Amino acid sequence: MKIRFAALVAAVIAVGTPVLAQDLHFPSLSYRTGPFAAGGIPFADGYSDYLTLVNERDGGIGGVKIRQSECETAYNTEKGVECYEKIKGDNPLVIQPLSTGITYQLIPKVAADGIPMHTMGYGRTSAKNGTVFSHVFNYPANYWDGASIAIKHLLDVNSGSLTGKKVALVYHNSAYGKEPIRTLEVLAKKHGYELTLLPVDSPGQEQKSQWLQIRRDKPDYVLMWGWGVMNAVAVQEAVNIRYPMENFIGVWWSGSENDVLPAGEGANGYKALTLHGTGTDYPLYADLTKFVHDAGKSAGAGDQVGSVLYSRGLYAAMLAVEAAKTAQAIHNTAAITPAMMRDGMEALEITQDKLTALGLPNFSPSFKVSCENHGGDGLAMVQQWDASAKKWNLITDWIQSDSDVIDPLIMADSEAFAKETNITKLCN
Amino acid sequence: MFYREAGDFKTTYTADGQTFPIRFDRMRYYAVLAVAFGVIPFVINDYWANAVLLPFLIYSIAAIGLNILVGYCGQVSLGTGGFMAVGAYAVYKLMTAFPEVNLFFHVLLAGGITAFVGVMFGLPSLRIKGFYLAVATLAAQFFLVWLFNRVPWFYNYSVSGQISAPDRTVFGMLVSGPSADAWAKYMFCLVFTVMVAFLARNLTRGMQGRQWMAIRDMDIAAEIIGVNPLRAKLMAFAVSSFFIGISGALFFAVYLGAVEVGDAFGINKSFLVLFMIIIGGLGSIFGSFVGAAFLVLMPVLLKNVLVGTLGWPTDLAAHLEFMIVGLLIIIFLIAEPHGLAQLWRVTKEKLRLWPFPH
Numbered sequence: 001m002k003i004r005f006a007a008l009v010a011a012v013i014a015v016g017t018p019v020l021a022q023d024l025h026f027p028s029l030s031y032r033t034g035p036f037a038a039g040g041i042p043f044a045d046g047y048s049d050y051l052t053l054v055n056e057r058d059g060g061i062g063g064v065k066i067r068q069s070e071c072e073t074a075y076n077t078e079k080g081v082e083c084y085e086k087i088k089g090d091n092p093l094v095i096q097p098l099s100t101g102i103t104y105q106l107i108p109k110v111a112a113d114g115i116p117m118h119t120m121g122y123g124r125t126s127a128k129n130g131t132v133f134s135h136v137f138n139y140p141a142n143y144w145d146g147a148s149i150a151i152k153h154l155l156d157v158n159s160g161s162l163t164g165k166k167v168a169l170v171y172h173n174s175a176y177g178k179e180p181i182r183t184l185e186v187l188a189k190k191h192g193y194e195l196t197l198l199p200v201d202s203p204g205q206e207q208k209s210q211w212l213q214i215r216r217d218k219p220d221y222v223l224m225w226g227w228g229v230m231n232a233v234a235v236q237e238a239v240n241i242r243y244p245m246e247n248f249i250g251v252w253w254s255g256s257e258n259d260v261l262p263a264g265e266g267a268n269g270y271k272a273l274t275l276h277g278t279g280t281d282y283p284l285y286a287d288l289t290k291f292v293h294d295a296g297k298s299a300g301a302g303d304q305v306g307s308v309l310y311s312r313g314l315y316a317a318m319l320a321v322e323a324a325k326t327a328q329a330i331h332n333t334a335a336i337t338p339a340m341m342r343d344g345m346e347a348l349e350i351t352q353d354k355l356t357a358l359g360l361p362n363f364s365p366s367f368k369v370s371c372e373n374h375g376g377d378g379l380a381m382v383q384q385w386d387a388s389a390k391k392w393n394l395i396t397d398w399i400q401s402d403s404d405v406i407d408p409l410i411m412a413d414s415e416a417f418a419k420e421t422n423i424t425k426l427c428n
Numbered sequence: 429m430f431y432r433e434a435g436d437f438k439t440t441y442t443a444d445g446q447t448f449p450i451r452f453d454r455m456r457y458y459a460v461l462a463v464a465f466g467v468i469p470f471v472i473n474d475y476w477a478n479a480v481l482l483p484f485l486i487y488s489i490a491a492i493g494l495n496i497l498v499g500y501c502g503q504v505s506l507g508t509g510g511f512m513a514v515g516a517y518a519v520y521k522l523m524t525a526f527p528e529v530n531l532f533f534h535v536l537l538a539g540g541i542t543a544f545v546g547v548m549f550g551l552p553s554l555r556i557k558g559f560y561l562a563v564a565t566l567a568a569q570f571f572l573v574w575l576f577n578r579v580p581w582f583y584n585y586s587v588s589g590q591i592s593a594p595d596r597t598v599f600g601m602l603v604s605g606p607s608a609d610a611w612a613k614y615m616f617c618l619v620f621t622v623m624v625a626f627l628a629r630n631l632t633r634g635m636q637g638r639q640w641m642a643i644r645d646m647d648i649a650a651e652i653i654g655v656n657p658l659r660a661k662l663m664a665f666a667v668s669s670f671f672i673g674i675s676g677a678l679f680f681a682v683y684l685g686a687v688e689v690g691d692a693f694g695i696n697k698s699f700l701v702l703f704m705i706i707i708g709g710l711g712s713i714f715g716s717f718v719g720a721a722f723l724v725l726m727p728v729l730l731k732n733v734l735v736g737t738l739g740w741p742t743d744l745a746a747h748l749e750f751m752i753v754g755l756l757i758i759i760f761l762i763a764e765p766h767g768l769a770q771l772w773r774v775t776k777e778k779l780r781l782w783p784f785p786h
Contacts, residue, residue: 032743041743072731072742077684077691082479082728089475104590104686112606124588173577175588175688182587199577202690300743413587420524420594421605 022335023067024060024324026051026317027087029097032300034074035203036099036228038258039309041300043098044070046313048299049292054321056291061324062334075228077101084109093341094118094320100176103136108421110135116342118323120316121146121252121275125179126413128375130346131425133414137345139319139376140367143225144409145401146251146273147180149380150223151187152399153249153271163192168219170210170226170234173199177225180251184223186405204230211237224250231259239266245385246271252380255392256308260385268387271395273380276315276364278392280306284314284359308392315364323348346371365398371427375410378403430779447629464618469611477610482683483724485617486675491704491716492628493671498702499710500632501664502644503553507565509697510572511669513689514542515676517582520591523604523681524584531596531603531681535620538677539670545572546669553661557647569698576689592686604681613682620678624671629713631667640664641711707757709769718768726753 030044031037051066060066069090071083080102084095088109095110095117097103103123110117111134119127119138127136141149154162169184171177181197188195196219198210204226211234214222222243226234231254238248246269250259255272285306292298293305304310327336327344336344349368355361367376378401383392418425436451438444448454472481490508497503518538523531549568556564576582583591595605602608603616631637639660642650651657680687687693700723708719727749734745764771778785 030742032741033746037743070742072735072746074746077686077688078483081684085475085478100588101590101688101691104588104592104688105684108592108606108685126587174690175590178589179587202694416586420592422595 022064024064024093024336025067025069025087025091026320027083027090027092027095028068028070029073029080029083029095029099029102030070031073031075031098033072034076035205036075038232039228039253039256040075040098042256042258042304042307042309043313043316045298045300045302045304046310046315047096047317048313049288049305049310050314050317050321052292052297052299053288056295056297057287061321062328064334073097073099073102075099075101077105081105088113088115091338093324093336093338094345096120096316096320098122100124100179101174104175107133107136114342115338116345118316118320118345120312120319122176125375126410126417128373128410129414130371130374131414131427132418132423133374134426135342137369137374139348139369139374140350140364141275141378141380141401142375143176143179143251144183144406145375145378146380147183147223148187148378148401148406149273149382149399150249150251151184151191151193152402153382153396154221155191156396161191165193165221166196166217166219167193167221167223168196168198168214168217170198170200170207170214170222170224172204172226172230173201176227176253180223180225182409183406186409187402190405200226200230200234202230203228205233207233207237211241211243214238214243215241220247222248224248224254226250226254226259231256232262235260235263235267235270238270239263245269249273249382252312255383257390257392258307258309260387261390265387267385270385271382272385272392274308274383274392274394275380276311277360277362277394278306278308278311278383282360282363287359311363318358318360319348319350322350322354345369346374378406430782431776432780447633461622464622465615469615472610472614474610477614478683479728480725481614482617482678484721485614485621486678486683487701487704487720487724488717489621489624489675489678490672490701491708491720492624492713493668493675494701495705495708495710495713495716496628496632496640496671497664497668499705499712499715500637500644501640501661501668503550503661503664504558504562505565505668506562506695506698506702507549507568507572508672508701509693509695510569511542511546511672512676512679512697513572513576513693514545514669515539515673516680516687516693517576517591517689518542518673519677519681520584520593521582523594523596527594527596530598531616532598534596535674535677535681539673542673542676543666543670546665546672547662550662550665550669553665554658566695566698569695573689573693576693588688590686590688591680593681593684596681604685606685608682617678617682620674624674625713625717628667628671632713636660636663644711703757705767707760707767709767712767712769714772715767715769718772722756722768723753726756 028044028047031040051068055066073080073083100122103119117136121141123138125142125144127133127138184195200207248270250272252273252275260267260270323345326347327340328334330343331340346369351366355363365379379398381394382396384395386393431450431452448457494508497505515538518541519534522534552564553561583589593604601612603612639655642655643660647657704719704723707722709715730749734740735742
C-alpha cells in the first residue's frame with residue numbers, strides 16, 4: 001500500500017511538472033484590466049494570434065512548437081516584477097512588457113539574467129546603443145525618433161521653417177511621457193520654435209487645466225505622448241476647445257481607433273505617427289482568418305482584428321518569430337535558448353522581400369539590427385483620422401528621424417547609464 | 429489549552445512586564461523568528477523573495493509606521509505614499525552621492541530625513557483635527573509627488589525622471605541591484621522589519637505610547653492630565669515618518685530597483701497602506717502585519733490559483749481577484765469591525781478555554 005502511494009505521488013509530480021521537452025516559450029506581459037486596458041487588449045490579442053498562426057500553419061518555428069503564456073500586469077510596475085519573476089525561470093525567449101515603467105525596472109534585471117527584452121517603440125530610448133544595453137532592443141524606432149519625425153512633418157507642412165512657432169507637448173507625467181522632452185528641447189534650439197510642456201498626471205482623465213492653457217496660449221501645434229484613457233480624453237478636450245485637429249499630432253501610442261472614436265466627428269483630421277501599416281488588406285489576414293479566427297483560436301474576444309494596436313501586436317510577434325528563425329539559423333539548432341534568441345535579435349534583418357513572403361508587403365520599413373545599433377533606423381509615417389469613414393489614412397511616406405540630433409543624445413544618455421552601473425562596453 | 433496563564437508564575441518585575449507575558453505566545457514568537465531567520469533564507473528563491481516576501485516585509489514596515497500615527501495617536505494621514513517617496517528619493521540621493529557607505533546607514537538616514545519632513549507636515553496637526561487633518565496630509569501627498577516630478581535634482585537629471593538603484597552592499601554583501609541574491613535582500617528587509625516592529629511595540633507599551641493613546645482618545649483630557657500635545661503629536665509624526673521612510677527606501681532600493689514617483693508612490697499607495705491598517709486592526713502591531721499580508725499576499729495567491737492552477741484567462745482572473753479581495757474585506761469588516769487583529773484576540777481568548785469552555 002505504501003509503495004502504491006509513493007508511486008501515486010511520483011505520478012502526480014510527473015504530471016504536475018511541465019514537460020521540459022522542446023518548445024519555444026513566448027511570454028506575454030499583457031494588461032487587459034486597468035486604465036490602460038484599451039491599449040493593452042488589442043496588442044496582446046495581435047501578439048497571441050500571430051504566434052497561434054505560426055503554430056497552426058507552420059507547426060511552430062523550425063518545427064518546434066511555440067508555447068505562449070500570459071501574465072496580467074495592469075500596467076503596474078509591482079505586478080510587472082511579479083510576472084517577470086514568475087516567467088524568468090521558464091526559458092522565456094523574449095520579454096515584451098509594453099510599459100516604459102516596467103521596462104526601466106527590467107533593464108538591469110534582464111542583463112543579469114541573460115534574457116532578451118524587446119521594447120518596440122517604447123522603453124528607454126538610449127537602449128538603442130547596444131554596446132551598453134546588451135539585452136535590450138528597441139527597433140524599429142524609439143521615442144526620440146518619434147519626436148524628431150513629428151517635428152520633421154511640421155517642417156514639411158510649414159515649408160521648412162518653424163521659426164517663431166509655438167509647439168506644446170501634452171504628455172503622460174511618467175517616464176514614458178518625459179522621454180521626448182530632451183529631444184524636443186534640442187530641436188527647438190535648432191529650428192527656433194518655442195516649446196511648452198503640459199504634463200498630465202496618470203491615468204489622465206483630468207485634463208481640463210492643460211487644455212485651458214492651450215486655449216489661452218494658442219500654440220500652433222500640439223504634440224501628444226499619451227496612452228490609455230488619456231488619449232481619448234485629450235482628443236475630446238481638443239474638440240471641446242475647437243482646436244484645429246490637423247495641428248494636433250500624437251505619437252504612435254496615441255493613434256488608435258479607441259482614441260478617436262469617442263470624440264466622433266470632431267476628431268476628424270487628428271494626426272498620429274505610426275510604425276507600420278494598419279487594416280486587414282494584407283495577404284496574411286487570409287491565413288489568420290483560416291487558421292486562427294475561423295478555427296475559434298483567437299485570443300481575447302476576437303473583436304480587435306485589424307485595429308492599429310492589434311497590428312502592432314502582430315508586428316511585435318512577427319519580429320520575435322523572425323528573430324527566433326535567425327537565431328535558429330545562426331546556432332544551427334531548432335531548440336533555441338534565451339541567449340541564442342538574443343543573438344538572433346541582434347542579427348535580425350527585415351527586408352521588403354521578407355515582408356512580402358510573410359504576407360505583409362510594405363507593412364513596415366526594412367531595417368537591420370547590429371551589435372552597436374539595437375534600435376533600427378527610426379522610420380515612421382504620419383496617419384490621419386477620417387471620422388466619416390472611421391479609418392486611418394496614411395498621409396506621408398516613411399520619414400527618417402534627424403539622427404544628427406538624436407545620436408549624440410543617445411550616446412550621452414547611454415554613457416551616463418554605463419558609468420552609473422559600471423558596464424563594460426561590448427561589440428569590439 | 430493554549431495561551432494558558434495557569435502555572436506561568438512571574439517572580440520578577442521584568443518577567444511581569446515582558447512583551448509576551450504568556451509562555452505559549454512567547455514560544456510562538458520565538459518560533460516565528462527562528463523560521464524567518466533560520467529556515468527561510470536557505471530555501472528562498474527569486475520568485476518568493478521578489479513577489480511575495482519582500483513586498484510583505486516592506487509594506488509591514490509602512491503599515492506599522494502608519495499605525496503609530498493613525499492607530500495609536502489618532503491622527504488620520506493620507507500622506508503615506510508621499511512620505512515613502514521621500515524615503516526612496518533620500519536613499520537614492522545618498523546612494524549616488526556616497527557610494528562607498530554601507531546601505532544600512534543610508535536607509536536609516538533616509539528614514540531620518542523622512543522623519544524631519546513628516547514633522548514639518550505634522551505641524552498643522554496642532555490646529556487641524558480629524559478629517560481636516562486627512563485633507564492636509566493629502567496635500568502633503570500631492571505636493572511631494574509633484575516635487576519629485578518637478579525638480580530634476582532629485583532624480584539626478586535623468587531623461588525620464590526615473591530613479592534606478594545602483595549595486596550597493598551591506599557589510600560586503602550585495603543587497604541592491606539586479607545581481608543581489610534573494611536571501612541577501614530578504615535578510616536585509618527582515619532585519620529592518622524586526623527592528624521596526626520591536627521598536628514600535630516597546631514605544632507603544634511605554635509612556636510615549638500611552639501619551640499617544642491619551643491624545644487619540646480625547647486630546648483635551650490628555651492635555652489636562654499633563655500630556656504635552658505638541659510633543660506627543662510631533663513625536664508620533666516623527667516616529668511614523670521614520671518607519672515609512674525606511675519602508676520607502678527599501679521599496680525602492682531593494683525591492684523594485686527602479687521607481688517612478690507618480691506610479692510607485694501615488695495616492696493609491698497611501699490608500700493601500702491605510703486599508704492595510706484598517707483591515708489589520710488600528711492600534712495593533714500584529715494587525716499591521718496581518719493587514720499587509722492580506723493585501724499583498726492575497727492577490728498574488730489568488731492570481732496563482734486562478735491563472736496558474738485553474739488556467740483561467742488573465743483578465744477574468746484579475747477582475748475576479750478584485751471582487752474576491754473586496755468581498756473578503758467587507759466580510760471581515762462586518763464580522764469584526766476592529767480588524768483581523770481583534771479576530772485573532774477573540775480566537776486567543778477562545779483557545780484559552782478550549783476544549784472546556786465552561
